[in-house]
Amino acid sequence: MGPMSARRYWVTAPPGLSDDPEPDDGLPPDDRRRLETIDDQLVEAGFARDLDQDQWVARTRNLDEALRLAAAARLAWSCCDEDLLRDCVTVSAQPECPRCGKLARFHDRGCADCGAPLLPRVDLDPETGEQLPVR
Numbered sequence: 160m161g162p163m164s165a166r167r168y169w170v171t172a173p174p175g176l177s178d179d180p181e182p183d184d185g186l187p188p189d190d191r192r193r194l195e196t197i198d199d200q201l202v203e204a205g206f207a208r209d210l211d212q213d214q215w216v217a218r219t220r221n222l223d224e225a226l227r228l229a230a231a232a233r234l235a236w237s238c239c240d241e242d243l244l245r246d247c248v249t250v251s252a253q254p255e256c257p258r259c260g261k262l263a264r265f266h267d268r269g270c271a272d273c274g275a276p277l278l279p280r281v282d283l284d285p286e287t288g289e290q291l292p293v294r
């Protein structure tokens with residue numbers, strides 16, 4: 160392990176269609192098709208469905224790749240009326256232990272295995288990759 164602590168980046172995007180859609184949810188067919196297209200584009204970009212959170216997630220250790228994924232997700236949502244959802248695309252950096260390399264949970268301050276102090280979890284601007292102020 161070098162002096163640079165590695166991170167893993169999580170990119171999340173809102174789902175188009177809920178994974179458990181009501182058969183009679185009153186959604187007009189055009190809207191349904193549009194949302195399905197968004198979901199398809201996210202799959203194509205490399206996202207996987209997170210069923211627990213009902214969102215799309217992609218993970219990578221490469222920041223450029225994370226920003227590319229975020230851009231793809233924002234693009235998928237920008238072709239829709241739901242422009243606000245485009246701004247729900249997030250990029251978070253999950254710390255990795257500098258001593259043993261274990262990935263930490265987002266809220267851990269120290270490594271659960273070896274106790275080494277960890278970099279804090281941070282959220283990044285999905286467009287620039289700059290660190291956002293801690294919420």
Ligand SMILES: [Zn+2]
Nearest residue numbers: 256259270273
């Ligand atoms: Zn460790």
